Amino acid sequence: xxxxxxxxxxxxxxxxxxxxxxxxxxxxxxxxxxxxxxxxxxxxxxxxxxxxxxxxxxxxxxxxxxxxxxxxxxxxxxxxxxxxxxxxxxxxxxxxxxxxxxxxxxxxxxxxxxxxxxxxxxxxxxxxxxxxxxxxxxxxxxx
Numbered sequence: 001x002x003x004x005x006x007x008x009x010x011x012x013x014x015x016x017x018x019x020x021x022x023x024x025x026x027x028x029x030x031x032x033x034x035x036x037x038x039x040x041x042x043x044x045x046x047x048x049x050x051x052x053x054x055x056x057x058x059x060x061x062x063x064x065x066x067x068x069x070x071x072x073x074x075x076x077x078x079x080x081x082x083x084x085x086x087x088x089x090x091x092x093x094x095x096x097x098x099x100x101x102x103x104x105x106x107x108x109x110x111x112x113x114x115x116x117x118x119x120x121x122x123x124x125x126x127x128x129x130x131x132x133x134x135x136x137x138x139x140x141x142x143x
Contacts, residue, residue: 010097011051011066017119023054049082060091069096076113
């Protein structure tokens with residue numbers, strides 16, 4: 001599996017998790033362009049920052065970038081470059097995928113990314129408040 005295929009698989013995995021939590025989702029897809037008779041694809045992120053948008057009635061709109069752990073700093077810079085366009089009904093999130101199906105969830109708050117939760121083995125864990133992982137209700141995502 002190449003990097004693009006792996007990235008798409010991780011995005012689909014997050015999208016499925018969010019849909020199981022009751023969110024309606026939209027995921028960006030790469031655009032294929034043909035130049036000089038050769039096709040190539042390029043990223044087509046939503047507003048150049050999000051892989052997935054997730055909406056649910058009476059909950060914050062989630063703007064999510066999905067990546068692997070080693071690319072955290074790169075993706076954080078990308079999300080911050082969008083500027084101050086977010087409001088109190090938006091949740092700008094970075095989901096980092098690690099081996100074994102673990103996702104660490106970071107949320108943009110007061111100008112920095114704070115780790116707010118983890119998702120593993122079908123359950124969300126809230127780690128706010130000292131870094132201890134407390135099991136959240138399986139139908140309630142970390143915010």
